[in-house]
Amino acid sequence: MRFIDEYRDAGEARQYADAIARAATRPWTIMEVCGGQTHAIARFGIDELLPPFLTLVHGPGCPVCVTPVELIDKAIEIAERPAVTFCSFGDMLRVTGRRESLLEAKARGADVRMVYSPLDALKLARANPAKDVVFFAVGFETTAPANAMAVHLAAREGVRNFSVLVSHVLVPPAMEAILSSRASRVQGFLAAGHVCTVMGFTEYEPLARKYRVPIVVTGFEPLDILQGVLMCVRQLEAGRAEVENQYTRSVRREGNVEARKLIMEIFEVVPRRWRGIGSIPASGLGLRAPYAAFDAERRFGLAERGFGLAEPVEEEEEGECLSGLVLQGLKRPPECPAFGTRCTPEHPLGATMVSSEGACAAYYRYRHLAGVGA
Amino acid sequence: MRVAVGAKTILLAHGGGGKLMHDLLAEEVFPAFANPLLDERHDGAVLEVGGARVAFTTDSYVVRPYVFPGGDIGVLAVNGTVNDLAMCGARPLGISAAFILEEGFPLEAFRSVLASMRQAAAAAGVAVVTGDTKVVDHGKGDGIFVNTAGIGVVEHRFKIGPSSVRPEDAILLSGDLGRHGVTVLAAREGIEFETALASDTAPLHRAVLALLDAGIEIHCLRDLTRGGLAAALIEIAEVSGLALEIEEARIPVGDEVRGACEILGLDPIHVANEGRFVVFVPPPDADRALAVLAAHGSPGARPIGRAGGKHPGRLSLRTALGTLRLVDLPSGEQLPRIC
Amino acid sequence: MCLAVPGKITDLDTNLDGVPAPLRCGKVDFGGIVKKVNLAFVPEAAVGDYVLVHVGFAIARVDEAEAARMFDYLRQIDELEDLEEDGR
Numbered sequence: 001m002r003f004i005d006e007y008r009d010a011g012e013a014r015q016y017a018d019a020i021a022r023a024a025t026r027p028w029t030i031m032e033v034c035g036g037q038t039h040a041i042a043r044f045g046i047d048e049l050l051p052p053f054l055t056l057v058h059g060p061g062c063p064v065c066v067t068p069v070e071l072i073d074k075a076i077e078i079a080e081r082p083a084v085t086f087c088s089f090g091d092m093l094r095v096t097g098r099r100e101s102l103l104e105a106k107a108r109g110a111d112v113r114m115v116y117s118p119l120d121a122l123k124l125a126r127a128n129p130a131k132d133v134v135f136f137a138v139g140f141e142t143t144a145p146a147n148a149m150a151v152h153l154a155a156r157e158g159v160r161n162f163s164v165l166v167s168h169v170l171v172p173p174a175m176e177a178i179l180s181s182r183a184s185r186v187q188g189f190l191a192a193g194h195v196c197t198v199m200g201f202t203e204y205e206p207l208a209r210k211y212r213v214p215i216v217v218t219g220f221e222p223l224d225i226l227q228g229v230l231m232c233v234r235q236l237e238a239g240r241a242e243v244e245n246q247y248t249r250s251v252r253r254e255g256n257v258e259a260r261k262l263i264m265e266i267f268e269v270v271p272r273r274w275r276g277i278g279s280i281p282a283s284g285l286g287l288r289a290p291y292a293a294f295d296a297e298r299r300f301g302l303a304e305r306g307f308g309l310a311e312p313v314e315e316e317e318e319g320e321c322l323s324g325l326v327l328q329g330l331k332r333p334p335e336c337p338a339f340g341t342r343c344t345p346e347h348p349l350g351a352t353m354v355s356s357e358g359a360c361a362a363y364y365r366y367r368h369l370a371g372v373g374a
Numbered sequence: 375m376r377v378a379v380g381a382k383t384i385l386l387a388h389g390g391g392g393k394l395m396h397d398l399l400a401e402e403v404f405p406a407f408a409n410p411l412l413d414e415r416h417d418g419a420v421l422e423v424g425g426a427r428v429a430f431t432t433d434s435y436v437v438r439p440y441v442f443p444g445g446d447i448g449v450l451a452v453n454g455t456v457n458d459l460a461m462c463g464a465r466p467l468g469i470s471a472a473f474i475l476e477e478g479f480p481l482e483a484f485r486s487v488l489a490s491m492r493q494a495a496a497a498a499g500v501a502v503v504t505g506d507t508k509v510v511d512h513g514k515g516d517g518i519f520v521n522t523a524g525i526g527v528v529e530h531r532f533k534i535g536p537s538s539v540r541p542e543d544a545i546l547l548s549g550d551l552g553r554h555g556v557t558v559l560a561a562r563e564g565i566e567f568e569t570a571l572a573s574d575t576a577p578l579h580r581a582v583l584a585l586l587d588a589g590i591e592i593h594c595l596r597d598l599t600r601g602g603l604a605a606a607l608i609e610i611a612e613v614s615g616l617a618l619e620i621e622e623a624r625i626p627v628g629d630e631v632r633g634a635c636e637i638l639g640l641d642p643i644h645v646a647n648e649g650r651f652v653v654f655v656p657p658p659d660a661d662r663a664l665a666v667l668a669a670h671g672s673p674g675a676r677p678i679g680r681a682g683g684k685h686p687g688r689l690s691l692r693t694a695l696g697t698l699r700l701v702d703l704p705s706g707e708q709l710p711r712i713c
Numbered sequence: 714m715c716l717a718v719p720g721k722i723t724d725l726d727t728n729l730d731g732v733p734a735p736l737r738c739g740k741v742d743f744g745g746i747v748k749k750v751n752l753a754f755v756p757e758a759a760v761g762d763y764v765l766v767h768v769g770f771a772i773a774r775v776d777e778a779e780a781a782r783m784f785d786y787l788r789q790i791d792e793l794e795d796l797e798e799d800g801r
Contacts, residue, residue, distance in 0.1 A: 001636065001744030003719035003763060003775055006784075010696040015787055035713040036715020043641075045697025061715070062713060089768070090709035107386050116565045116638070116710060117769030119751065142715065143712060145754055146770045153736075194717045197765065197773045220715060222695055227786060234790075249780035250717075250765050250773045259754045259772060345705040346393055364702075568740055568747040629745025636718045637743055637766070712768055713715050 003249070007221030008044070016226035017049035023233045027053040029185050030232050031178070031329045033171060034192035035062035035358070036220050042362040044222045050229065057329035058359035060174050061192055063139045064091045065327065065351040065358045066274040067167045072097030074302050075165055078134055079110040081300065085128065086112045087121035088136040095354050102136075118150035118164075125154070125162035134296045137164040142194040144168055144285060145259035148266040151287070151294050163296040168285035169272055171195050172203040177280050178328050179211040186329050188232040190218040190225070193247040198263075200255030204243045212241040219247035266291055275351055276324035323350030326359050333363040340364060387706025389436070392601060394706055396609070415613050416535045417458040417597065420528055427528035429464035431455060434521040440487070442561040444553075444572030447520050448491035450648055453575050454599070455524040456498045460579035461595040461651065463534045463586055464526030468503040469495070471522050475507065476515035487518065498577035500524075526579075530586045536613035538593040543681040544660040545620060546653045548581065548667055549574070549674035551603055552631040555646030559710070560634070569630050576649030576671070584670040585653065590663045594654040598647040604701050605644070606652055607689045614687075620679030621692045638710035643691070643701070645708065654681065717767035718743055719775050722760050725752070741766060 032038065038058045041047055047056055060066055072095060079086035079102065086102070093103040093114060106112035115121050118135050125133035137147040147164065154162040171192055178184055191204055196217045204215045214235035218228030228246040235242065245251055263285070272284025287295045297303040320338050325331040333339050333352070343349040345361050352358035387394045404412060411419045418431030433454045440447040452469065459466045471491060475484065495502055532538070553574040560567055578597060585592060594614075596606040603625070611618045627635075627642045635642050655663050660677055667675035683690050689701045724740035737752040741764060750764070755771045758764050764771035 001633065001719070002721070003780060004636065004744075008694045010694065012784070012787075013695045019787055019790070034715045039713075039715075043699075044693050044695045045699050046695070048697040049695070064713060089712045091711045091713055093709060094706070103386065114563050114709065116563070119769055120564060139712065142717065142767055142772065145772065146751075146768045149751065149753065149770065192715065194715050194765070194767065194772070197717070223783070227783065249776045249783065256754055256772055258756060262754075346397070566749065568749065569745070571746070631746075633720075633743035633746035637746070637748065639716045711716060 004221060007219075007223040009223065012223055013049060013226060016223065016230060020054070020226070020230050020233060021051045023230060023237060024051055024054055025237060027055065028187050028233060028236050029055045029057060030188045030190060030229065031057045031059045031186040032190040032218070032225070033059040033061040033175065034195070034220075035065070036194070037061070037190060037192070037218065037225060038359055038362045040220050040222060040225060046222055046225055049226065054229070054233070056229075057186065057332060058326070058362070059178065059329055060274065060277060060327040061140070061171070062352070062358050063143075063167070063169055064095055065323070066169060066276065067092070067095065067138055067351075068273045068275050069097050071165070071167050072102070073099075074297065075102060075136055076100065076105045076110070077302065078165065078296060078300050079105055079112050081132070083130065084111060084132045084134060085124060086110065086134050086136070087115045087124065088112065089138065090114050092136055092138055095351055118146050119153075122150050122154055122159065122162055125159050126157075129161055131161060132299070133162050135162070135164045136167070138167045140169055140171055140192065140195050141199045141263075142192075142197070144263045144267065145198060145256070148262045151266050151291055152262060154294055155291060160293075163294045163299050164287070165296040166286055168267065169274065170269070170283050170285065172207060173280050173283035174274065174277075175204075176207060177277065177283075179207065179213065181328065181330075183330055184328070186213070188213055188236055189215045190228045190232065191215050193217055193219040193224065193251060196247070196251045196255065198256050198259050200253050200260075201243055201245065201251065202253060208241050208243050214241050215243045217243070217245045217247050217251050219250065274327075276327045321350035323352040323358075323360070326352050333360040336360070385706075392605070392706045393703040395601075396703055414535050414537065415609065417461040418464070418524075418526075420462050420464070429459050429462040429526040429528050430524070431458035431462070432521065432523035433458060434519065436516065436519050437558060438516065439558075439561050440483075440518055442558050442573060443570065444557060445575045446487055446490050447518060448487035449494045449575050450573075451520040451522045452491050452494035452498060452500075453577050453648065455522040456500060456577045456579055457597045457651070459524045459526035460577070460582045461534075461597050462526065462528060463530050463532060463582060463592060463595065464528045464579075465583060466498065466500045466524055466526045466579055468501055469522050469524040471502050471505040471520065473505070473507045474515055474519040475509045476517050477509055477512040479517050484518065487520070494577075498579070532592055534592055534595055536594055536610045539610065539614045539616055539654050539681050540593060540656065541616060541681055542657055543593055543654040544657050544677055545607070545618065545679040545681070546655065546660065546663055546667070547603065547626065547676055547678045548578070548651050548653070548672040549649070550626040550628045550631065551598075551647060551650065552627060552635060552642040552645035554648040555602065556631050556634045556640070558646070559638070563710070565638070565710070567634065571630055571634065574647055574649035578649065578651050581667055581670045581672050582651075584666050585663055588662060588666045590659050590666065591656055592653060593656070595651055597651040600646050600707075601703065602642070602644045602646055603652070604689065605703060608701065608703055610654075611687055611689045614681075616681045617683035617685045617688060617690065618679065618681055619683035619690045619692065622694050624676060624678045626674055626676050639712070640708050640710065644704055717765045717772060719763050719765055720744070720748075720750070721763050722752070722758060723747065725760055741771070
């Protein structure tokens with residue numbers, strides 16, 4: 001496949017591995033923000049190609065992992081209402097709320113459907129006017145244009161039985177929350193290439209300046225990640241702290257102007273709770289007032305149980321779960337005492353092990369022959 | 375948040391071909407009946423009857439939707455049981471067919487399944503010689519469930535199974551991966567592709583019997599079903615206690631399946647198949663075995679790895695990048711992802 | 714959020730699920746499998762272009778020149794390092 005296979009070339013990968021080993025003269029800690037990058041690193045064994053003193057930590061770039069427990073509970077509550085068809089991406093179906101997951105609710109009889117695109121949910125709504133079709137609008141900025149388009153079309157066509165349960169989160173505020181934490185040991189970032197394809201990367205320039213960290217916008221194929229790491233290491237070695245774009249075949253500085261316009265027409269920035277991290281101001285998207293009719297929380301009377309900054313961050317996970325620390329890059333999965341023993345994908349203690357994109361699950365599934373504790 | 379997901383009841387994931395199903399069998403089912411034949415954990419059991427060796431197997435089919443491009447639940451049921459017999463190196467003699475029908479299931483649909491089964495049985499050269507039909511209340515069954523059982527005669531002298539695998543055995547794969555799983559997933563979840571993808575369901579016994587006729591020393595056979603190539607090899611590694619190592623670059627995957635897996639975020643080695651198998655042979659027999667397979671309906675057969683490596687009892691994969699990783703079963707069925 | 718796959722536009726049409734609209738849809742070929750994709754966010758893309766597709770939407774046109782340039786990077790930094798060494 002073009003624009004995929006050439007970026008998985010073993011010979012080029014080895015050359016990058018050599019270049020990184022030559023460039024790095026001391027230990028560095030780099031965070032990659034996106035769950036898709038975590039997945040690629042694990043699937044292709046990329047950290048096997050890096051010098052041992054270069055540490056890659058995995059950030060909170062898994063929208064499934066950071067969706068608050070109470071939102072999953074609301075999703076299930078809505079799915080159980082009569083004449084509701086609840087649609088979701090596959091990733092969200094296995095994550096458990098307080099008691100169970102959407103998949104388990106489906107096993108008990110709730111009409112839960114997996115869809116590939118939000119437009120599939122809209123299509124269901126048009127075809128079934130007697131049903132309330134609700135779409136679980138989860139994601140970072142990459143998915144926001146698609147979700148915005150679904151709401152835009154629903155409004156345009158007057159598809160009244162369609163609504164969305166919104167759980168959109170934004171990357172730059174999360175990165176800032178990590179950088180501003182005194183415990184943070186992150187020295188450089190690989191920013192999420194597809195988020196930046198939509199949003200551009202101007203938002204990262206003030207972060208690089210303020211916190212003096214290099215930020216390299218990076219793609220998802222092995223050569224992209226290796227090149228991103230090399231660019232980041234070179235900046236670190238030279239004492240530079242700039243935003244650079246590795247993923248130039250897809251990312252422009254201004255991003256996708258059409259997509260951003262539609263996002264801002266349908267959504268506005270709101271505070272959001274991140275599972276395992278807590279409330280981060282201005283870190284999410286919510287529907288603007290003119291589109292309130294499409295807000296599933298309002299439609300099903302669950303909005304008053306929302307979460308504001310005033311609410312304390314509850315303990316959401318079992319006692320020994322460290323997913324919050326893992327999401328912030330403060331601990332690596334193998335450093336958790338429960339990893340692989342009391343906490344596995346079959347018996348997960350937290351969201352980072354349940355979601356297949358979570359750092360803990362990725363480490364567990366693809367752990368390398370260098371040893372489980374590597 | 376609960377510690378153990380579904381510790382007390384059966385979950386859908388228990389049937390998904392992944393780790394939960396594996397654990398259910400290992401912790402509940404096998405211990406309940408423990409005996410040497412069952413513990414071999416092969417697709418069928420071979421019983422000594424007088425001087426003959428008889429292979430015996432059974433399988434149940436619950437696929438949704440029950441009709442999909444390339445076949446239906448009936449075709450799967452016939453080929454599936456024929457293939458389990460084939461994996462013992464047996465010549466199929468006859469199969470049974472049992473139906474559990476839900477009240478309200480359309481008669482025309484049942485006729486259609488019966489017709490498919492008749493055609494599939496004829497194509498495989500077997501007869502449906504006995505069976506059973508039951509009806510359950512509306513709401514108590516998902517339209518139609520089919521169980522088939524089969525008997526075959528074993529005319530070779532090998533003990534085919536994981537315990538016969540030897541270090542350095544070549545691992546051969548009969549054809550490209552993932553057609554069935556991607557087809558059924560797309561049909562079930564309403565994911566529309568413009569390209570015609572179809573299930574690879576097919577009877578495999580003629581290819582296996584040809585290998586035996588050619589004098590190939592077959593150590594182990596396994597057809598790939600739910601859980602894909604990975605599940606089959608992981609189980610063989612576990613039961614044989616040997617390390618198995620395969621190479622990603624050598625694993626055949628067709629363009630359409632590859633594209634679909636990239637779009638949906640699926641890994642082809644975990645996707646279901648219905649007309650593919652792996653065979654373990656000593657290295658000197660490998661080239662001849664591939665030639666026989668090519669001449670008997672499997673031109674896409676390829677060598678993909680060997681028994682050997684650093685991790686006994688485990689499956690390892692050398693990635694396209696040249697790095698080596700361990701392969702585990704996913705918890706349940708792979709679902710498309712957006713992240 | 715992250716899973717976006719490059720594919721080639723093989724066809725353009727202007728109807729969206731039979732509902733008349735100014736929104737562009739088309740068929741995109743992903744190395745052998747073809748899927749219908751919404752092209753509203755890539756107004757400049759034409760048949761033959763490669764686009765990056767996420768959950769049924771094209772979110773960017775792939776810049777083929779930039780894609781090729783990436784493979785010069787290692788050589789460029791080697792040359793840069795040689796120049797720096799010469800300069801010492």
